Amino acid sequence: MSDTFTFDRLPSFLIDALSEQGVQQPTDIQAKMIPEALEGQSLIARSQTGTGKTLAFLLPALAKIEKEKKSLQVVVLAPTQELAMQVVEVAKSLTKHEPIEIGSFIGGANIKRQVEKLKKQKPQLAIGTPGRLLELIEMKKLKLHEVKVVAVDEADRMMTERPSWEATMQIAKRAGRQTQFLFVSATIPKDFADQVGDVAPFVVQLEAEGGLLHTENVNHFFIRVDSRDKIDVARRLVHAEKIERGIVFVNQLEKVSETAEKFSYKGIKTLALSSDQAKQEREHALQSFRKGDTHILVATDVAARGLDVEDVTHIIQLDPPASPDSYLHRSGRTGRMGKKGTVITLIDTINEYKLEKYKRYLKIELEERYLERGQLKVK
Incomplete structure (x- = not known):
């Protein structure tokens, strides 16, 4: 059938x-x-x-x-x-x-x-x-x-x-x-x-068949942050990891343009991708991302539904996803075709309990990292 x-x-x-x-x-x-x-x-x-x-x-x-x-x-x-x-x-x-x-x-x-x-x-x-x-x-x-x-x-x-x-x-x-x-x-x-x-x-x-992604090529990290510092930490991560093809996920539609604007203001080539945009706007953002003119896409889960772009090296989760399903959907955008990928989740105190949920449901190792002098370091 x-x-x-x-x-x-x-x-x-x-x-x-x-x-x-x-x-x-x-x-x-x-x-x-x-x-x-x-x-x-x-x-x-x-x-x-x-x-x-x-x-x-x-x-x-x-x-x-x-x-x-x-x-x-x-x-x-x-x-x-x-x-x-x-x-x-x-x-x-x-x-x-x-x-x-x-x-x-x-x-x-x-x-x-x-x-x-x-x-x-x-x-x-x-x-x-x-x-x-x-x-x-x-x-x-x-x-x-x-x-x-x-x-x-x-x-x-x-x-x-x-x-x-x-x-x-x-x-x-x-x-x-x-x-x-x-x-x-x-x-x-x-x-x-x-x-x-x-x-x-x-x-x-x-x-039904199918499900959990093969994540042997993907590293899963998390960084503890205060919620007010999230956008700033994400921006510093882009520089630290020299990301040229990454997706930043947010949970709320209204956070998409705010995040994209703050990134652009600091000189990062960024575009927003949201389900609110007209089809042409979305297509322009994707084309620009595929061609490498845009280094970072800021998106919600829904906007990233049909997102199929090769060679995405990093996923940054500005907000931890609501469910393991959503974590999976996001992390599936990187580490494709045997290539390496990195997923970094920014966690504030109120959402810390979610880390256990992701580990349990997705059977992944989540390692803690922190930023120091422009470098990502092991805790």
Whole structure:
């Protein structure tokens, strides 16, 4: 099945958005999951980190939205605020030229503001953390009676956090048994189908191949920094390592141009690459980077989706990625075709816990380095 499937069963606006991002061929999980999901089948899909699970559930879910219906039709649940925001960014990039209303509802944000926003505009797709979404549903600010699809990202992580899982099951019960459920996960706990049996009685399990990158040519380093010094440290790294073809990743869209401007101001040949830019702007940035006129691209995960440039020597993560998946996606831009590559993550105190997560999930050695007198040194 995966040999014959391309993205051709999807609505044209999604195919256009994918080709704009340079995504032409589905990964194994996408090839297995999308056709089944488009036919309305509820699924539990297991696929390793770094195999494109977000698109595997988002594409068929977005395909189900009837644009003329102004009610909530798809709900996506993610275990953390960061992951939810990552899914929001991907969804926005796929619907850039399409009038689909997307609402993000995460626990850390001000609920009053979210309620105000809901009075003005009802989302057709709601993405958020389970606790906050359930709160808004119980306040009758979000209505589930027209929801067709509920997708649960990182379902295995969701299950380990009791309150999140209970809220997820509550939302699933309220959506009703006619709803299609898409659970995606890096591992499937053994009694998972039974656990969700009450809400999703007819679920098919899928497993996909592929995943973790071969990273024997890639060194993974981290540097401890104060958050206010990140851009400055990254800039000094470019000089210290004499980087002529590197990508600097940031987590927020609004940080892209700020970082690129500060680099350029200090004489580094830098361009921004973001999902906000027009297609021509993005193509210009990539051409310039490929030709070597630009030494550094500053990008978000979404902008780097279809990024295929040979000989990238360094990845600098100005912000540590939200998930191991994202780390993998970023580091996969270097060390290709047997060449050497270096990934350097800037870590502030609040994000230190993520280092363990990357090591555990990705089975990589993360070594500490520091900058001294313009050189990268071993701690």
